[in-house]
Amino acid sequence: MPEPVLELREVEIRYGRLPAVRNLSLTLERGEIVGLIGPNGAGKSTTLHAVMGLVPLHSGTMALRGAPLRGRPEDRARSGIGLVPEGRHIFASLTVEENLRLGLSARRSADGTAADREWVTSLFPVIGEFAHRVAGTLSGGQQQQLAIARALIARPEVLLLDEPSLGLAPIVVETLFQTLATIREGGVSILLVEQRGALTVGFADRTHVLANAELRLTLGPGDAGDTQHLTEQLTAAYLS
Amino acid sequence: MTFLQSLIDGIGLGAVYAVVAVGIGLVFGVMRLVNFAYGELITAGGYTLALLSGAPAIVAIIVCFAVVVTLALIQERIAFRPLRGASPATMLIATFAVSFLLQNVYLLIFGSRGSTVGTLGQLNEAIAIGSLRIRYITIVAAVVGAALLAGLTFVLNRTMIGLQLRAAAADLRTARTLGVRADRVITAAFAISGVLAAAVAILLTVQSPLVTPDYGVSVTIFALVGVVVGGLDRLVTAALGGFAIGFANAFVGDLLPSSGSAYLPSVVYGLVILILVVRPSGLFASRRATAAERV
């Protein structure tokens, strides 16, 4: 059995003395989409930030293809982790093209840049269309696409997505999730933090439910069939 | 001394101050650090030129650039890098300490009497147009200042490191998650600010050749006023602000009676306070508190 692309083992993260995440273990295989859902403050975003190196681990280990994950955020970006942060954080005063070009900072070599650029542009045609617009003038959905494109152009092995559907219309969300499926087919593994529980459970290969800094429950796409049962399960987990 | 003459002198000095303002603003942009010790870079350039007064001008100039850029990088590496992410108060005290430290190092090495720069002194000669006297250095300062700012604009807009600098200034944290290396970007900002300081040293020593340990202090403080007027994290307005203050300085200095010019510093400082109080958040608002986070 091949090594998982990303593996978190017994991870604990603290803010001061308060644990934000406790005893969290999870794995992400190549091309997998793993969901992470839970109420606000459950520790979902914190987990992504820890993988990116934005917050330190208190204990536990994280590994990328078996090698321990260390260093500053820029080092992790360069070793194959891409983050699409909550709220997108595109550079509003730079052009779309410049935002995209910044994504290239994480590449170790220029080989294959043209092909990846083409791939990204085919996933998000809007990027090519508005290349020379100032990014701040794009709509919310377009900005979200730009943020994903910017992370993808470095060809990360792992894509960390923090609530990509936030503030988007349902129809836009549907398109977005379809695109995520295409991205996974390109060999990228996705760790997807979401508020939309049912949608994520039905979409991801596995979905972990976090509440109160701990993992409560792991669900598969099959669990999404019985909506009422799923809601009951999630409610119980959220409140536990 | 005519109005037109003052205008011309003002342009020459304004160009120099604009360059200083941009040097300070650039580092502030990526690091949220106002480098009080910027003036000591200029002073270092001045002493280098003074020591090399006998050498060919081109040699003196090249060595001046090398020394000043190296010192800028040393400042960053030794003093400011360990303090990244510290509170603004700590950083401010630190740059103040570095400034004072360097001034006393100069005092230790060169004494308080000052060293005279002879390089490029011939640029002080003037061409006369009617009753106007235009010194060559005025023209050189204006041209060099404009060229430096144009060059910087090119670097910022057309190169990868320039793009990374702009991104880091807007949101360092996000830039880092994209693989932009904070160390490299900040080093680049300091190196560029060093290049600008070296150029300023060359232009300034032609006009006032006596270099003392506190040589760079007043120009830095005046330029800082310009930066404050223009807004710290917008380089174009910082440059304009710097130009305005340099221009005003020469202009007012020319027109004011000597009894009044003694209080020029008070007027300038008063202006700083006024601007800070009237628009504190407008100018200094850290649009991203995240930029100050641990790097």
Next chain:
Amino acid sequence: MRSRVDSLVALAAPLLLVVVVAVVGSQLNPVRQLEFGSALVSVAIVVAIYIFVGNSGVLSFGHISFVAVGAYLSGILTLEAEQKNLILPTMFGVLRHSQTSTPVSLLLAAAAGALFALLAGGPLMRLSGLPAGIATFAVLGITTNIISYWDKIGPGVTALALVPTNGIWVFMVGALIAIAIAFAYQISPFGRKLRATREDPLAAQASGIHVHRQRLYAFVLSGALAGFAGGLLIHQLGSITPDQASVELTFTTLAMLVVGGASSLFGAVLGALLISGLNSFLADAEQGVNIGFQLTLPTGTRLVTIGAVMALVLILRPSGLTGGREVRLPRRRA
């Protein structure tokens, strides 16, 4: 109960330290006595700065302005009137004709410091962080500039000299007063509120604390003490020039505060004494000193060393030697 003991110890420790320094100093030769006296004056100045900077967390480069005003006022007031007519003929009549005792001049220096701080602080206290640093530096620049050139308020760039000096006990009492006032302030409701704004301005504001007003109170009290300490300074030095109460003094006193630990009173006192000691030793060494062998350091070594010490502490131990904590009795573990 426990907290009362704690607070007594926290007050007693710096007071005791100051008394010990004064007693030791009084036993030494006159030159050493001067150095110890100077250290005690530094304690008063640093404690004055601490009241504002330590409790508010806002940096001020401007406090030496208040020290300068206090020093000039107190110095001029204690000169004899005839003398002043002779050496300072351009000065305002009221300053020329008045003469007071040293204690009265110190009180007036405190009043002047408070008034200046009130005028400057009104607008400046709205600022914090970087703008506060730059604006307070500008206040210092203006003060130095005006004292240097305005001959109606003093001798200008030349030294204000021939001011009567005092012995070490006066400076000890001065330092003790400064510490006691700083302590009383910091355990008062005002001090507690201001410290709350230092920890979390937004939360403090949300719980009804008027940040601007609390900062202003501290700034004015701190200005008063700085003026008072300036008065001590001139009666310790006997003469002063505008440069002596300007950037360099700002630098050394901030170094003292940073090295000791800016957020505790004990840190302020300890830092002032340690850096004063270092300062005196290096100043001697610049003149040549015998420490088993003859040591002569080049001029400028003193400030370079202090700058280096300060930078090192900032980098290695940003909260200072005391870690920003007051002295406490060792606790038994429950």
